[in-house]
Amino acid sequence: MNYKSLSRFISLILWIEAGLMLPALLLSLVFHESGATNAYWQSILIIVLLGGAFFLLSRGERAGDFYEKEGLACAGLSWIIMGLTGALPFFLSGEIPAYIDAFFESVSGFTTTGASILGAVEHMPKSILYWRSFTHWIGGMGVLVFLLALVPRGNKGSGFTLHLLRAESPGPSVGKLVPQIRKTARILYLIYIGLTLLDFAALAIGGLFFHDGAHPTTVFDAFCIAVGTAGTGGFAVINAGLGGYSIFTQLVTTLFMFLFGINFSCYFLILRGDFKSVWKDEELRVFLGISLIAVVVFTVSIVPQYKSSGLALKDAAFTVGSLASTTGYATTDFNLWPNVTRAVVVFLTIMGACAGSTCGGAKVIRLILIVKNLFRNLKQLVRPSRVANVRVNGRVVNEGVLSNLNTYLAAYVFLLFVSYLLVSLDGQDGTTSFTSVLTCFNNVGPGLGQVVGPAGNFGSFSVGAKLVLILDMLIGRLEIFPILALLSRSTWSHS
């Protein structure tokens, strides 16, 4: 383990985090929230000093060796530290009195889960709500990718940074868009910022004209919704969730939840004028196809409960977008929907959207690979002499990717059930325990049942269960291996 390089990366990440906290500090000054202002000052000071301590550790001769295990450990460790330090404003301002709850909220924010321990939020200082939503945006694309965008060009041995991109970015086989990682990271962030601004502008301008909701879409609300949608997070800044806003706000958010669930390399191809590859992309087609089917199933089953089929369609589409993109916003409590919808809710929670987007979950591409691999193996079972490949988009998938996928799947199921077992020690009913684990693991937010459903919150869980769920959220966001690598002794050995 290359401790010096690791410390250097963590110090840089802490400093970036402190920098990203500055707008929240300014906002607290603008809104005259003196408690929050103090909390931000103290938090920024602590984070900067902590970063300094890691920087001091990293001084001296650094070997340039930075391999897979360093990349994995760096991603795992920096996310845990970010969660711990991101909780400081909530805790120091006294808005969330217990540190474990603040930690849960912060990890839920960074991992873009959106599961909250808070029942009501409207009374909280605006700058605290802003930071809570903004953590979604930071975690959506990832700080390591942000850091990679800043890496100076032609740095010696800079190929190692690919391990960081792989460790943080979602998907079974992460590649670059262009040869240089710095440029790849910049393109990803430019697309991310561009789409976020588009969403924000649509919501803010729409807020001026549409007043049919119980709560107006102010500029502040528009910004918080936009960053929450972009990161596919799901923290709302009003108690009623997205249902409290105008239909227009809900429709725009539906559209952007789907857009942020699409692989960002598709946008890169569109920018380059290559519409054909995007149109033929298997993952995109399957994602949109499954979403369409889910919308139809939802609409048909909930129409009897609604006054008009239009409103039913709106809520159905919103819920599908929210679950598939693992955002977790809600316009309605889907716990009140007929039982048939529950299976679809669980399926969409696990599936997630496309790899290379900001969403959580297992990703559609894994689903495609699992199904294709299954059929291939079945064919070989019948005719053992048959030699067959798994293809996606016409290209043969490397057997290594498939074998990794099996490892991922086994680890996924195993961890899911261990977490389920641990959380159920709290004594909640089976549906609540299971879907709370499921929703955290897949970074969605709401689960099934009264406690963790869209109308409930996670505040009533015990400290132990909260710790398990925090770990689940991190494991889900980083796709298991970076966190598991932290537990392996060979990661920390010197060789």
Add this chain to the structure above:
Amino acid sequence: MKIIIAGIGKVGTTLTAQLAADGHDITVIDRKDSRIERVCSQYDVMGLEGNCATAQTLRDAGAAEADLLIAMTDADEVNLLCCVTARQINPGIHTIVRIRDSEYAQQIIEMREVFGLSLIVNPERSAAVEIERLLRFPGFLKRESFAKGRVELVEFRINEDSPLKDITLRNLPSVLHTRVLICAVMRGGSVILPTGDFALQAGDRIYMTAPATALGTLLRDLGVISHKVKRVILGGGGRVSYYLAQLLEREGIQTQIIDNNLERCQDLARQLPTVSVSHGDITIPSVLEREGLSSADAFVALTGMDELNIVMSLYAISQKVPIVITKQGHIDELKDIVSGLSLGSIISPKELCSDIVVRYVRSMRDTTGDTAITVQSVAGGQVEAAEFIITPTAQHQDTPLLELKMKPGILIAAIVHRGALTIANGSSRYLQGDSVIVISTAGKNIQRFNDIFA
């Protein structure tokens, strides 16, 4: 610049490392997934598995927008086809091809025209040329020329009985009658840019710039009794041996090639009628003895195996052969170990080849004329020597070098003004149109002349 490198064997990988460090957008193509994985996790480049001669693969690699294609697969024919296909996709693309089969060597100029190639490299031939240059001035481990051959950068190893032993650089003029500048010293695997108080020790390898005309005097001052090389033994009959034997034949030097493959020996004997070719196992000392190793003027170890070359050279040195040259294919990985062995000159075809390509790439990027016109890496790649022409944009013209604030690890070694060479000292100055040789420790990334200033 957007560059595609097809084939990432030894030369391809070295090139990838150097060009990625220069900040180019590089896509590598290879048929082997494992190689791509290795290169991509080490350098900041994109990888693509496939046959580089197919239009589809080249298109996927972005040949349509690329500025340069470098074809370095181990098959000459594939390299050619790759370039031809790329030019179909993008007629403006520059192409650098490796052609190393001796049978094609005669028609290189025609091929260049017909296929529209920008540069043809032949690592083995370059190595042979380099070895021949060394044999002409025995005593120097390495020679590089600059400024149209007026300045030489030579490598010299200080032995126990050398007149330079324990001399501080300030007192150098008392020993040497030629103005030279010791630019870099390699001691124990690391490179030092010495100052006036630096004392030389036995075992140091020094790199000095000297006027080309003074090399003979310099050798005499250094206590090297130089006699003309008359008989050379080449251990191993690979491509380098073939090209070298051809060159030596032209100089009238008697050459003997020994190889353990009978068929190869017969081939060589057919192609080189005047060279004596023997068949025998060169790992056995008595075979070398039978060929008259101890009375030869020079021995060159040229088999395809680095370890074998090292062992043969050590044996030749023990037999008091005056000049020993060793070919190394993986020198960068074993640099520290090999340099401690006092092996004589070491020749690395892959580094020579990648130097040529890097030089071409650097000149391509530059249209203003203020980037280096020649770049040579010495001391196993730890030091770079670059030649710049001073353009009107160059800073601090007509200022004594002593007053310049340069980055650490950078040195101006020589200035050629209107054809007259000055080995640089504190009062030297450069003017527009001069050639300036700059020495830098590698990794400094000096692309333009003005990069040398702090």
